[in-house]
Amino acid sequence: MKSLQFPVTCNCFTISDGEMQEVGVGLYPSMSLLNHDCDPNCVIVFEGRHLLLHAVKEIQPEEELTVSYIDVLVPTLERQTQLKKQYCFLCECQRCKSRDKDADMLAGEERAWNRVRECIAKAEEHQSQEQWDQVLAMCQTVIDSNQDVLPDRNIYLLRMLDCAMDACIHLSRWEEAVRYGTRTLQPYRLYYAGFHPVRAVQLMRVGKLQSHQEMLREALETLKQAFEIMKVTHGGEHSLTLDLKQMLGECQAEMNQT
Numbered sequence: 001m002k003s004l005q006f007p008v009t010c011n012c013f014t015i016s017d018g019e020m021q022e023v024g025v026g027l028y029p030s031m032s033l034l035n036h037d038c039d040p041n042c043v044i045v046f047e048g049r050h051l052l053l054h055a056v057k058e059i060q061p062e063e064e065l066t067v068s069y070i071d072v073l074v075p076t077l078e079r080q081t082q083l084k085k086q087y088c089f090l091c092e093c094q095r096c097k098s099r100d101k102d103a104d105m106l107a108g109e110e111r112a113w114n115r116v117r118e119c120i121a122k123a124e125e126h127q128s129q130e131q132w133d134q135v136l137a138m139c140q141t142v143i144d145s146n147q148d149v150l151p152d153r154n155i156y157l158l159r160m161l162d163c164a165m166d167a168c169i170h171l172s173r174w175e176e177a178v179r180y181g182t183r184t185l186q187p188y189r190l191y192y193a194g195f196h197p198v199r200a201v202q203l204m205r206v207g208k209l210q211s212h213q214e215m216l217r218e219a220l221e222t223l224k225q226a227f228e229i230m231k232v233t234h235g236g237e238h239s240l241t242l243d244l245k246q247m248l249g250e251c252q253a254e255m256n257q258t
Contacts, residue, residue, distance in 0.1 A: 036087070037066035038079060038095040045197050045234050054233055056195035071198075073155055073191050075102045104190060108150035108157075116142055116156040123163050132170040139164035143180075153187040169209075178213055181206040185222075200229035204244055211247070216255045223248045 031044070031051055041057040042065050059065065070082055076099045083091050094100075106113060119142050126134040139160045150157045161180050168177035185206060192199035203226035210219035227244050234241045 034065055034067050036069045036083065036091065037093045038068060038072050038091060039093065040066040040068045042067050043195070043197055043233050045238070047238055052235065052238070054235060056232055075105050101191060104153050105155045108154045112146050112149045113154050113156045116146060116150065116154075116160060120156060120159055123160065127163060127166065130170070132167045135163055136167035136171060139167065152183050153190060158184060158187050174209060174213055178206070178209045178215070181209055195229050195232040197230070197233040200226050200233055203229070204247075208247065211251050216251060216258065220248070220251050220255060223251060
């Protein structure tokens with residue numbers, strides 16, 4: 001049986017829910033034929049257990065379709081290590097050759113971001129146990145103590161901002177959730193450039209928070225950005241796109257009444 005584990009593992013896809021959170025794995029044989037690129041021309045999203053493949057760039061006749069096997073929000077060497085370990089190949093795509101955005105991802109004082117990186121596992125452990133008070137307290141301490149030495153685009157601080165936003169949402173601390181979420185938007189624009197489902201979902205989440213706080217003008221702009229991306233990454237009939245369209249309509253209607 002051991003001989004079967006390697007090909008099955010390599011050809012499985014992580015099934016995500018509407019907010020791009022992992023909920024399981026599935027085997028999709030035809031999609032397993034797609035090769036990896038750290039700057040792909042296609043993305044994969046799910047509608048329940050249905051895998052949907054959408055082009056996010058202009059694709060020329062006979063051009064190969066590519067997807068990213070992993071989250072690209074890690075520096076080149078980490079991406080290559082992960083791909084080598086899990087998929088047994090060394091990625092030499094154009095993005096890896098140029099080490100695109102590595103300097104931004106590791107911006108700031110190295111000693112500082114190394115300390116933050118060490119805190120992430122503990123924060124995520126609290127998160128998995130739904131200990132939201134502990135998550136928020138830890139994230140606030142890390143974020144506040146590094147505000148002068150690490151920019152928001154540093155990927156380890158960015159992960160702390162995401163954790164802090166999630167904790168605030170679960171604790172109904174909406175004003176703080178908006179503040180942390182808003183700080184993630186520019187880094188997300190940098191790292192998930194073009195049409196990317198992760199950025200679309202992040203914009204949608206922040207726009208929803210802004211609307212909840214009656215920041216209607218800001219919410220409308222944020223939700224519009226999310227919609228323009230999601231139409232491409234998810235398609236116009238995806239349930240998440242339809243939810244976003246309804247949210248936009250409600251926000252616009254509320255603005256018209258003020």
